Amino acid sequence: MPKRGYHHGNLRQALVEAALRLVEAKGPTGFTLSEAAKQAGVTPAAVYRHFEGREELIAEAARQGFLMFADLMQHAYDKYQPSALAAFEATGRAYLAFARKYPGHYIAMFESGISVNRTPELANAAHRARTILEKAAEDLSQHIPEEKRPPASMFSAHILAMSHGVVELYARNTPGATSPFPPEDLLETGIGIYLRGLGLIDPDT
């Protein structure tokens, strides 16, 4: 589907990709509708054939990000079955891996300031991702003695929080902020200590 000629062919997706490139290169505020249109080789007005406006465009980028993110986590989860522990650890690592591999999507999802409820489609995609992590936590929860078992959704929130914190503070290019350890190691050890605290890992290993 070549893009020569008056009609673009697949402008909608081209705009999303331009937005991702911009946001990756210039940060969450670096994205403008006009610039995205320009990069796609099109007049700003053409954008309105495909999106209601600036916000819908970035929301679509975030939506695609959440879908990819969910796929990545699902894949990690499946791969380490039937070990609940390994699967849970893998989903935690998937967070950082995603931020590394798809910085544009990551920014659109978590740093662009857009609400996850901006559109129903976006909310849906975000929900799907969350569900997978919570399933992994639920599996793991079965291995803890019932009387001292915290809610599974609390695990997933803890792991998500630590993962997000590591990414934001140590993995994203906050220029000049020197990271004391490789983020991957930091997250790995952090999750390890946490799981030891839950009694799921032998304290002597």
Add this chain to the structure above:
Amino acid sequence: MPKRGYHHGNLRQALVEAALRLVEAKGPTGFTLSEAAKQAGVTPAAVYRHFEGREELIAEAARQGFLMFADLMQHAYDKYQPSALAAFEATGRAYLAFARKYPGHYIAMFESGISVNRTPELANAAHRARTILEKAAEDLSQHIPEEKRPPASMFSAHILAMSHGVVELYARNTPGATSPFPPEDLLETGIGIYLRGLGLIDPDT
């Protein structure tokens, strides 16, 4: 020092406070130099008597934030001495407390996209805050058997990451993002499990 008349009296600080108000009300991108000047009852051009430009103004707001943050942590640390454990826990909680109490400063510090090295003064203030947390971690580190003791700066990074993640994901007003638990509880339990994992809390409590 009343502000009537041609001369303002303390415009520099008034501008910082206006910026903080704006950023708190409208998010990290909601701040503009012109609007801050207007709120301080002054022409945009007047700002240039006190700051090199927009960036220097927000950097000053962030600097003041880091100083207050460091004070808060220092206070928490002192209060729970000589218990290394209690002091460490307290500094973790101080992070969330700060974000709650001074959202404008928090945004300027962590969400405005400004580099901590934007100005030497800012870098200094940030360093002071970091140092306190690392001191608390260092104290705590002494209570772990030497051969299985991870670097103290790794503790503080873990706790900082989890605290930051909890704030960003569950405490800031991401509109519509329902938090599954009160952020304070989430952080409290998360840190508790983590410290248990380090063998610093009795596993049966």
Add this chain to the structure above:
DNA sequence: TGTACATCAGTGAACGCGCGTTCACTGATGTAC
């Protein structure tokens, strides 16, 4: 104490810029007969 004057913190007008958005339009595409 009064006056002359230097200093300095503000004004206000102007600038160029890129933004998001609108509108009437036109050229390309696809389809019915």
Add this chain to the structure above:
DNA sequence: TGTACATCAGTGAACGCGCGTTCACTGATGTAC
């Protein structure tokens, strides 16, 4: 197969806006004598 026509994805000009920044200026303040 060829032609007429409806559909639709783009154009390009225009808009009003608020932004950050500059400049020559002016009014207030503080100080030396």
